[in-house]
Each structure stands twice: as C-alpha cells, then as structure tokens.
Amino acid sequence: MATDSSALAAWEKLAPRQVATNGIELRVYEAGAGEGPADRPAVVLCHGFPELAFSWRHQITALADAGHRVIVPDMRGYGGSSRPADPAAYDMLTLCADLAGLLDALGLTDAVFVGHDWGAAVVWHMALLHPDRVRAVAGLSVPPAPRAPVAPMSILRSRLGDEFYICWFQTPEPETALRADLRRTLLSREAPTAAWAARDEPAAPLPRWLREDELAVYIETFEETGFTGGLNYYRNIDRTWELMEPLAGRTVDQPSFFAIGSRDPVGTFSATEGLDRILTDQRGHLVLDGAGHWIQQERPDEVNAALLDFLGSLRAPAANERTTPA
DSSP states (O other): OTTOTHHHHHHHTOOOEEEEETTEEEEEEEESSTTOSTTSOOEEEEOOTTOOGGGGHHHHHHHHHTTOOEEEEOOTTSTTSOOOSOGGGGSHHHHHHHHHHHHHHTTOSOEEEEEETHHHHHHHHHHHHSGGGEEEEEEESSOOOOOOSSOHHHHHHHHHOTTSHHHHTTSSHHHHHHHHTHHHHHHOSSOOOHHHHHOOOOOOOOOTTOOHHHHHHHHHHHHHHOSHHHHHHHTTHHHHHHHTGGGTTOOBOSOEEEEEETTOGGGGTSOOSOGGGTBTTEEEEEEETTOOSOHHHHSHHHHHHHHHHHHHHTTSOOTTSOSSOO
16 A cells, blocks of 8 residues: 555665765665576656656565565755755756766666656656666656757646646746645645745645655755755756757657656546557556556555556567577
8 A cells, every 4th residue: 555654664774875966966766686597677766846766666576575676866956955055956967967976886788767847857858868878768747859949948837837747947936936835735736836826725635645754854854854855956948958959859669668647637638549659569558547646655555556567578578689590
C-alpha cells in the first residue's frame, strides 16, 4: 500500500552523500551494491517540482531488490543539493550536465534514466544531449515534445493566458506565496496561481497515499530551502528552447517507456499521443486509470511493476536479433 510505513523506514536507513558534479554538489541516495549484474544496469531516478529524492522512496528498494544499483539525487536547486542563486544556472543543458557528471563521479559509463514531472523533461533531454550515457529512458507524467515553432512561453500565454501557473511562475510573486503556508502549497490539488495565492483557505486534506510523517519531510525541507531553485526550471523554458535548437528534429532512439495518470492535468496541455514519432523504440505506454500527477507515490506498486517490466525488456533480444544459431 502507498501509505505503508515500510517505504519511509527503508528510506531513513539510507545514508546520503554529497557528490561533486558540474561545479555543484548533489545530495545522492543509493541502494544496491556496486554495479550489479551485467544485465542489470544502474538506474538514476530524477524528481520534479515541488519534490525531492524522497519522492522515489517507494521505488528505490524495489529496483535495488531486482539487482539494480539505484541512484537518486536531490536535483539542482532542491533539498541538500546546491542551489545556485543565478536563475540562468537552471537551463536544460546545465541540468543534463549535472547528470552526466554524476555518472562520471560514480564511475559509471551509462545508466537507465527515469524521471517524473520536471525530472521527466530532464531525462528526455538527457537522451538527446548525452545519448551514449543513456542506456534507456522512462518518463512519468510529462511526455517528450517536438521543438516548438516559436518560444514556448509565448504559446502558453496565447493559449492559456497570463494566469496559467507556468506564466505566473515567471514573476517574483510565487516565492513568497508558496512559502506562506507550506502545508497548503504541498497539498494543493490545483496548480498554484495568483488567484490561488489570493484565496484565504485551509490546506486540502491529506491524500490517502501520503502519510503525515511523509508530508513532514517535504515541509521541513522546503521550509529550509524555499522554492526558488525549482521555480528557476520554469524560468529557463525559453532559454532552453533557444539552446536546444541544434537538436531540433532529433528522436529518442534508446529503449523508452512513458506513464501518466488518467486524471493528470498535464495531459490537458501536453500531447500524449503520437509519441512514436519521437520515441523510436517505445516499449510501453501506461495510463493509470483514476491516477493523478504524483503516480510514483500514489500508485507505487503499479509503477514499480511497469518499471521492472521495462527494465526486463532491456535484457530481451531485439526483434531482429537471432535467438538461435544460423
């Protein structure tokens, strides 16, 4: 069950360490010994906003028990990792360089990268920017997208208005608004906007998949760090679009997997059909009926099973590979 205390207990036994990469430090949690069997590649789990490495507490043990070395960083700007003050330090080239440097620091040639929310956006780009370092890639909740014809923020403003949360995040107001009531922010069932911030209302009830002691981990961490690091990911959307121009039209050719909840609002403004035009070796597309955005926490058993199936597919011979002697 998602609310079982065993995931939290197992997480608390992990000893994080600071890993130097790309001019910063990432706080990294690991499970699984060494590199594991040759057919069990290392797996790097990348979280989104407003999350932490802790958001993967249900996955790290399950994947490690299957024989994988599992590496879970607090991403740049979050938790115990470095939080550069310069907003320009959060573009996609830089975020992916953090992960490439993380592999170097851990003595790994490549890994399977799995991301949720902004972490998904990062791992899709990682597959394009550092293809030789990505054995396979899986994204949860945020699909890959072709390059927009113009700067993405102009599209979002014209289609969804300045009130849309991503547009609001371009302003300085969210820093204060999101910190005003951390419990309300972290339990919100809608994307924060200026209108949301102006309302005087109590926090939403705790969802069935989140325990009070798990929520406390998020509250204590964001009380210390604030949200500026994570907000800076959004503030580099147009800059990343400019920097990624040389990769326009490229496809993700590594084995890939995508999953999303049927009630995830991201699906209302991100195209989740036709992914085979971008993902040339897609080995799964899972829609979790009735699930929302936080699927690896809300439906961990199903997500774990799907990820293990995907990882297992990497050990299967390709369709055009001989399985018997000629």
